[in-house]
Amino acid sequence: MLFLAGSTEWKTSPAAHRLAVEARERGLAVHMGRVNSRRRLRIAQAFGCASCDGTYLAFGPDTNLPRLLAWMNELHTTPTLFGDEA
Template sequence: MAAGTIGQIATPAAGNRVPPGVEWVADNAVFAGNYPGDAEYLAWLAQRADRAAWCRFVVAPDVVADAAATLALSLPMLPRIRALGFPAALVAQDGLERLDVPWDAFDCLFIGGSTEWKLGPAARRLTAEAKRRGKWVHMGRVNSRQRLLYASAIGCDSVDGTYLAFGPERNLPTLLSWLRELDWPALFDHPEGAA
């Protein structure tokens, strides 16, 4: 992480420290069932405001595989995240392609959703539109070379997954070789299971 090859995902539930100068993202821990609630999440972020310069994005609350419910939760939180000095991420979930996407309300499109949806045409089109609008695009649950190649091919800028959590000594060299193959600057390891 100190070399900038991989970044860190921090969550309120994980209790992980965010070292100065390390690129990181803040995840809401909804996927792992550990979202602390809006007020607690914002308080946790406020305690890390001195690390905002190294934060790539903060994930607004979401509902897995449900874009309409995700927008209902995220829309009030996106400006509050930005008000703390952090870039805000909207999680793209199943069905977002059929809704009005509030493109100006967020800085990063986080490709979440069901595996089928995430790897399908709707997520590809949303990624292309996000890139056209100058947004960072991140994909969650990327735990194989094939998925990493796919994320890169559709235009994602970063990914996360649990690959390193299971045998980091063995898996880190493999992961670094995949990143060199793609000439990617960063991959975020997720401590609790990817969003």
């Protein structure tokens, strides 16, 4: 498994994307840490991440759960950022 962690700049960089693609080509799953926004969730999808984590839901779950569920629904109806299949 490849775990994409570190600064936002690093995790969302072209270099991190290339590593994720390489990991997937080698049959490895990719996980992204600290995914706490719609934008970051879409980036994780575009990178082909099999999983991600974050604390977004822990802060205001009554408000944030409906938002998070809407983001997840969007992932299935919207093309990825890089045009590749997630």
